[in-house]
Amino acid sequence: MTADTDPAQSGQDDPPGDETVVDLLEPAEGVPPLVADRAALSDAAAALASGHGPVAVDAERASGYRYSARAYLVQLRRDGAGSFLVDPIACGGDLSVLGEALRGVEWVLHAASQDLACLAEVGMRPDSLFDTELAGRLVGYPRVGLGPLTEHLLGVRLQKGHGAADWSRRPLPDDWLTYAALDVELLVELRDAVAADLERQHKTAWAQQEFEAVRLAPPPLPRAEPWRRTSGVHKVRRPGALAVVRELWESRDELAAARDVAPGRLLPDAAIVDAALREPARRDELVAMPVFRGRAQRRLADRWWSAIERARALPRSGWPASAPPPDGPPPAHRWGDKDPAAAARLAAARAALAGLSERTGTPVENLVTPDLVRRLCWAPPEQADAEGVAAALAELGARPWQAELAAPLLAEALQTPVPEPEPDPQES
Template sequence: MAPDPSPSEPTETAEVVDDDPAVVDLLEPAEGVPPLVTDAAALADAAASLAGGTGPVAVDAERASGYRYSARAYLVQLRREGAGTVLVDPIACGGDLRVVDEALRGVEWVLHAASQDLACLAEVGMRPDSLFDTELAGRLVGYPRVGLGPLTEHLLGVRLQKGHGAADWSRRPLPAEWLTYAALDVELLVELRDAVAADLERQGKTAWAEQEFEAVRLAPPPPPRAEPWRRTSGLHKVRRPAQLAVVRELWGSRDELASTRDVAPGRLLPDAAIVDAALREPTGRDDLVGMPVFRGRAQRRLADRWWSAIARARALPKAGWPASAPAQDGPPPAHRWGDKDPAAAARLAAARAALAGLSERTGTPVENLVTPDLVRRLCWAPPESLAPDAVAGALRDLGARPWQAELTAPLLAEALHAVPAEPSGPQES
């Protein structure tokens, strides 16, 4: 790889920022933008080059979130010392990049926010044997900003190009400036990994990070949501079960069509329009297409579909209406604990205070020390024994990593002994 640019020795692809001489703008990859790999022969050559490289491999993927229903990768970027940067079009290559996966067996993969990309990489046959996540590592270290751009600027003194992360990467052909942006995303990722790893080591958090990386690497796909339609934006405005049934039917009809067309659901019908239709209760198809959004040309073509969904919802008996609130999986919302179980509320308050102190001492955010949901579950239903070892075991059973259980169990064990404060009596005059 090219050496890190510096203010005193700027490269041909970087320029010094006038208002901050300590930071350089990286505008082009050091070796230029490589040709896009679009066929089996070029893919085999790229795999051989990557196999002949040394050290970790930087990996990134671009999806078309907000444009497509699927979360597939439309571009895969890789960079390894001795091999340079490789840009692969997985669609043109038939969606099968196993030859690249084989070339990287036993190699550490460096990704930023790996959990966002591992699923789409697995879909094309790429699964790491070892992982380093620079975003997750940055959280453990305690950097105030852990996006790829801010981290690269803070640790390496280099400002990356911005502007195309949310683009429609399913577009073909891909614009040249997008490929430049994509190549720069992996240009310094291994150097960034080394800088973050050095801070992890200085803070004694290397073992924490290794456990976190492995948990991300081996994490199974999330289970399907029981009622995904309840994530409709603005649903809090809809109170009546009959209206919720309309939201559910419209959401399901939209989701089915979006999946068939591989179009992001919101591009077919915005969430706001679904909620509006439920609240306004149109009397017929013509009434529906007179409403905002539904009166547009694209929506008028789908009006029969949307009205059929509304009609199905209205034909349901009361027994078929959804509940006003989703079924609880775990403890009730924490703000209700004071009324439902004051002792549990006292335990949770003590646990949160203890973890906040630990976060300040370690420089690691509370949610990375132990997930808030796990803390709530522990405080709502503590183990029979409140000894630190028993609490550590309960934490592991709930999904905490060994380092998290070891670090937080003593504090949480003490917090679980908390009791509600006695109400103060009337003041004597």
């Protein structure tokens, strides 16, 4: 399987100049009314079922405001049916009638992995998928956001400004609804433009395998120690202080889930790390610290202080380890000391994949994920020829097209000899 590398057909030509770009401020048919009851939902489902061609789908969440990742607005558009803005909350959180109406229809989403979970939560699961963002990465567009792609390929500039808004707010402002409707206004046209470049580059089969992988991906496994993702936790070295971080994080997470509030809005990560580092001896010292002395934090001071006391009451055996248990190979920058042969293999693999990326016009991370390459180079398969490497890649989750392209190159990289150590000039 090869990819067309003719620059004239790569999809990376210069975007339309400003004089050719049209600002799209309103949907062509106007902003549709909000679907906010079961009767309107049934009508929308019937209309979408009677449409033709793919359906554009998008969802708006309230990340940064809410603990949950639920959809607070779902947008759909299909030729012959028009656009629909659906309020899942007002419709009882069940949009399965839409999912049934669209059985067998290709769904077009942008960055589908971000929305599929919240759509599934309301009963909407695609049978077929086209992801314009992922397709754009395979083609090799320099910018793959919805706005830049629409401007680059269709010469249309979309309205910006509300993607990170609190979509749990009710009522939804009119300008937000306009923004939401525009997100699906041209999505099917964008799909057709990207699909044409995929076909010109002979990457359609690659894209289809990627789309299916996204569509069928299981939910991610819960992290063993999610509290270690606290921003700034690397500053905390002592295990006893790490116990404070863990107890504060878990107390905050429990309250955030109960209130459906983003954890950082209850207590910023920086405050958790600060409390662990400063080690306040009394509750009064805690509430005198920045952030903790705010009015909202004073109301929760007893909760935070109780978490700190629980951490301090733990025996040493209950303290977390100073570093998380290893999950896979060590950081690549330490390979030279730990295993020079593995470091040589990794350097050769990276160089070979960089060349493949240049030839195909596809980013390295989309050819083979960096984590997969590290795992392969750290612990090569017993059968390290192209066939054995392809099997190892498949076992690690690579798609067939990735294994077909990368296995011969990686098999060669795995044969890289260990570099001879530099002679010590003092010994000569």
